[in-house]
Amino acid sequence: xxxxxxxRTVEVSAHCDLPxxxxxxxxxxxxxxxxxAIIGKMKDNSDPEFIxxxxxxxxxxxxxxxxxxxxxxTDYFKPPHFEKYPQLHTLFxxxxxxxxxxxxxxxxxxxxxxxxxxxxxEIADIFWETKKAA
Amino acid sequence: xxxxxxxRTVEVSAHCDLPxxxxxxxxxxxxxxxxxAIIGKMKDNSDPEFIxxxxxxxxxxxxxxxxxxxxxxTDYFKPPHFEKYPQLHTLFxxxxxxxxxxxxxxxxxxxxxxxxxxxxxEIADIFWETKKAA
Amino acid sequence: xxxxxxxRTVEVSAHCDLPxxxxxxxxxxxxxxxxxAIIGKMKDNSDPEFIxxxxxxxxxxxxxxxxxxxxxxTDYFKPPHFEKYPQLHTLFxxxxxxxxxxxxxxxxxxxxxxxxxxxxxEIADIFWETKKAA
Amino acid sequence: xxxxxxxRTVEVSAHCDLPxxxxxxxxxxxxxxxxxAIIGKMKDNSDPEFIxxxxxxxxxxxxxxxxxxxxxxTDYFKPPHFEKYPQLHTLFxxxxxxxxxxxxxxxxxxxxxxxxxxxxxEIADIFWETKKAA
Amino acid sequence: xxxxxxxRTVEVSAHCDLPxxxxxxxxxxxxxxxxxAIIGKMKDNSDPEFIxxxxxxxxxxxxxxxxxxxxxxTDYFKPPHFEKYPQLHTLFxxxxxxxxxxxxxxxxxxxxxxxxxxxxxEIADIFWETKKAA
Amino acid sequence: xxxxxxxRTVEVSAHCDLPxxxxxxxxxxxxxxxxxAIIGKMKDNSDPEFIxxxxxxxxxxxxxxxxxxxxxxTDYFKPPHFEKYPQLHTLFxxxxxxxxxxxxxxxxxxxxxxxxxxxxxEIADIFWETKKAA
Ligand code: NI
Ligand code: NI
Ligand code: NI
Ligand code: NI
Ligand code: NI
Ligand code: NI
Numbered sequence: 001x002x003x004x005x006x007x008r009t010v011e012v013s014a015h016c017d018l019p020x021x022x023x024x025x026x027x028x029x030x031x032x033x034x035x036x037a038i039i040g041k042m043k044d045n046s047d048p049e050f051i052x053x054x055x056x057x058x059x060x061x062x063x064x065x066x067x068x069x070x071x072x073x074t075d076y077f078k079p080p081h082f083e084k085y086p087q088l089h090t091l092f093x094x095x096x097x098x099x100x101x102x103x104x105x106x107x108x109x110x111x112x113x114x115x116x117x118x119x120x121x122e123i124a125d126i127f128w129e130t131k132k133a134a
Numbered sequence: 135x136x137x138x139x140x141x142r143t144v145e146v147s148a149h150c151d152l153p154x155x156x157x158x159x160x161x162x163x164x165x166x167x168x169x170x171a172i173i174g175k176m177k178d179n180s181d182p183e184f185i186x187x188x189x190x191x192x193x194x195x196x197x198x199x200x201x202x203x204x205x206x207x208t209d210y211f212k213p214p215h216f217e218k219y220p221q222l223h224t225l226f227x228x229x230x231x232x233x234x235x236x237x238x239x240x241x242x243x244x245x246x247x248x249x250x251x252x253x254x255x256e257i258a259d260i261f262w263e264t265k266k267a268a
Numbered sequence: 269x270x271x272x273x274x275x276r277t278v279e280v281s282a283h284c285d286l287p288x289x290x291x292x293x294x295x296x297x298x299x300x301x302x303x304x305a306i307i308g309k310m311k312d313n314s315d316p317e318f319i320x321x322x323x324x325x326x327x328x329x330x331x332x333x334x335x336x337x338x339x340x341x342t343d344y345f346k347p348p349h350f351e352k353y354p355q356l357h358t359l360f361x362x363x364x365x366x367x368x369x370x371x372x373x374x375x376x377x378x379x380x381x382x383x384x385x386x387x388x389x390e391i392a393d394i395f396w397e398t399k400k401a402a
Numbered sequence: 403x404x405x406x407x408x409x410r411t412v413e414v415s416a417h418c419d420l421p422x423x424x425x426x427x428x429x430x431x432x433x434x435x436x437x438x439a440i441i442g443k444m445k446d447n448s449d450p451e452f453i454x455x456x457x458x459x460x461x462x463x464x465x466x467x468x469x470x471x472x473x474x475x476t477d478y479f480k481p482p483h484f485e486k487y488p489q490l491h492t493l494f495x496x497x498x499x500x501x502x503x504x505x506x507x508x509x510x511x512x513x514x515x516x517x518x519x520x521x522x523x524e525i526a527d528i529f530w531e532t533k534k535a536a
Numbered sequence: 537x538x539x540x541x542x543x544r545t546v547e548v549s550a551h552c553d554l555p556x557x558x559x560x561x562x563x564x565x566x567x568x569x570x571x572x573a574i575i576g577k578m579k580d581n582s583d584p585e586f587i588x589x590x591x592x593x594x595x596x597x598x599x600x601x602x603x604x605x606x607x608x609x610t611d612y613f614k615p616p617h618f619e620k621y622p623q624l625h626t627l628f629x630x631x632x633x634x635x636x637x638x639x640x641x642x643x644x645x646x647x648x649x650x651x652x653x654x655x656x657x658e659i660a661d662i663f664w665e666t667k668k669a670a
Numbered sequence: 671x672x673x674x675x676x677x678r679t680v681e682v683s684a685h686c687d688l689p690x691x692x693x694x695x696x697x698x699x700x701x702x703x704x705x706x707a708i709i710g711k712m713k714d715n716s717d718p719e720f721i722x723x724x725x726x727x728x729x730x731x732x733x734x735x736x737x738x739x740x741x742x743x744t745d746y747f748k749p750p751h752f753e754k755y756p757q758l759h760t761l762f763x764x765x766x767x768x769x770x771x772x773x774x775x776x777x778x779x780x781x782x783x784x785x786x787x788x789x790x791x792e793i794a795d796i797f798w799e800t801k802k803a804a
Contacts, residue, residue: 020171037154089759223357288439305422457722491625556707573690
């Protein structure tokens with residue numbers, strides 16, 4: 001938990017398409033953590049109204065994961081990055097699929113959320129490498 | 135920059151109203167950083183079309199700041215928190231006003247963005263204190 | 269019903285963050301009445317598809333209640349109001365919580381909708397007092 | 403102002419497509435009042451950033467007017483209403499056009515906002531007549 | 537009808553309220569086809585989580601149908617069209633109702649989707665006739 | 671390509687993430703045509719309020735182009751497609767960039783809209799080839 005205590009005192013990063021130049025994979029990760037937590041709560045509560053709400057919110061949060069990832073892929077990463085990291089296209093395509101119908105939208109399997117989080121971490125590693133190199 | 139490098143390997147937090155139990159003031163801060171960067175770019179470019187886009191995007195990002203803060207105020211913080219931190223209500227009210235018409239929506243003064251960021255940091259400090267105490 | 273017949277011929281009020289200066293607690297109340305009506309219909313119809321739709325729409329309408337209230341709290345009310353009505357912060361915080369996961373989003377208990385409507389009425393009373401005083 | 407004081411203590415009405423059965427032309431009117439107020443403020447402030455914001459918000463509020471009217475036209479009014487009030491289709495079509503590109507979206511002429519408000523009042527009169535008759 | 541056959545290689549049409557002048561009933565039809573396909577999949581899968589997702593997405597797609605149709609009715613069609621095609625108002629009102637609570641939102645009856653598609657085709661025929669005549 | 675010629679009378683295609691299985695590049699193209707038309711109108715009208723509206727609407731329509739393309743890239747195309755068409759990733763990345771800050775969002779150069787339309791046509795050709803092959 002310690003690093004997190006530091007984290008809040010340093011620069012955080014964001015996206016928009018001005019572009020403002022501020023990006024941060026944490027946006028996708030935060031939503032993916034939410035998806036994972038929702039799936040956890042679905043195991044403990046089978047009330048049909050709760051399930052309907054959970055499915056709805058899981059859908060929205062998964063869509064946000066996709067959106068934040070698409071933004072990084074299109075807006076942050078440039079041709080030289082794709083050249084240096086030839087796996088990037090596939091990584092983003094797989095990650096967004098993992099947040100979609102075949103992943104955390106269409107299932108409530110915690111394993112899907114874990115796979116999604118792992119892909120986002122892979123993307124984040126590359127992201128921060130390119131930031132250091134810039 | 136170092137702490138940030140750690141940050142991406144630890145838990146991040148989010149919000150939704152299931153509730154998933156995941157919250158993180160970083161969401162508000164990321165958008166506020168974006169607002170600040172937009173204001174910076176507005177100083178360097180007086181093209182009317184650029185200004186119109188910047189105003190539009192600054193509006194959206196400021197609205198997101200307000201939304202993320204409102205969510206923390208209503209959904210994360212509970213009566214015992216408001217008792218322990220009697221300044222919390224005013225802090226949130228002032229922070230959301232700073233992201234509104236009298237703040238980063240209605241002006242392109244970098245000072246407003248700095249005041250907003252400072253308020254978000256104050257909120258984040260309290261937030262992480264309550265998380266540690268939990 | 270008579271007062272309503274008059275109501276449609278007088279000024280109504282709204283919100284936006286220009287600000288246009290037009291606010292009206294009726295916006296929150298209308299959505300809360302909708303929430304109450306939805307809960308009423310959920311009692312009479314246990315079809316799973318209907319329940320899923322009702323939960324979805326109740327979620328959206330409750331979110332609108334929260335949004336309209338947040339706007340009043342941040343954009344309409346000013347420091348002198350909070351000084352004159354020290355209960356305002358708590359009132360808004362409780363009202364928005366009543367429209368959230370612990371209230372009309374997370375339950376289909378008509379009592380929650382009634383509590384929410386009562387809080388909105390309390391807010392509306394203060395709102396119109398401040399308008400008369402202005 | 404007096405009738406308004408009564409108005410807040412009676413039933414207000416809304417829309418959604420469950421349907422909840424709650425509708426109220428006040429929703430369209432509130433947004434149209436906002437549009438009118440925005441146009442008023444545009445006369446007093448020619449700062450390009452203010453104009454860009456005002457245009458943006460006027461666009462959003464006008465869109466909300468259109469949306470609220472469309473909902474009444476499609477969801478509230480039924481064939482017998484259209485038979486009894488043969489002018490209804492044209493009234494709604496003209497009102498939504500008045501909130502569009504040829505009306506309050508595309509111009510900042512206060513006269514357009516007044517025409518729009520007058521049409522909404524005509525619709526509201528019919529609406530409340532049908533409610534009384536129901 | 538012929539011009540539409542070349543549609544893929546010629547101008548396609550859209551909506552927006554600048555107006556850009558580009559409209560195309562295909563936007564409503566595409567969403568209605570989606571609704572029909574969703575209803576088809578609901579027959580083959582009774583898993584409660586799947587049903588909740590399907591209901592949610594059917595709701596969104598039906599809402600998009602309504603929106604695209606409302607845009608054509610208000611923004612594209614002009615008084616001379618309504619004079620030449622006196623059935624247009626009723627056609628649009630019935631089509632948007634078929635995408636609403638009494639139609640593809642409130643039911644998962646494939647027949648409702650077929651009725652909706654037929655109405656959209658009727659509208660499209662008139663639309664392309666008016667384009668040819670322009 | 672032939673099947674497309676009959677598109678108006680046969681199945682049209684869309685997107686959603688149930689998935690419904692209905693996709694159509696026309697959705698992206700329609701929005702891109704709108705962007706091009708907006709740029710055309712910006713040449714003929716230098717009124718600041720018109721420019722602000724045009725910039726706003728061009729932003730929204732460009733965002734829709736990006737969204738529709740992202741959906742095709744993530745939801746429709748599968749690993750075997752990326753194997754058969756190794757240029758697909760780059761094509762989508764370039765197309766979405768052309769709808770972004772360095773393209774039709776950030777400029778009002780008609781050439782950018784033409785480049786965007788050409789990329790969408792390239793994508794559409796591949797899309798319809800894969801549909802025929804399926
Ligand atoms: Ni940005
Ligand atoms: Ni959450
Ligand atoms: Ni306002
Ligand atoms: Ni309703
Ligand atoms: Ni258009
Ligand atoms: Ni689909």
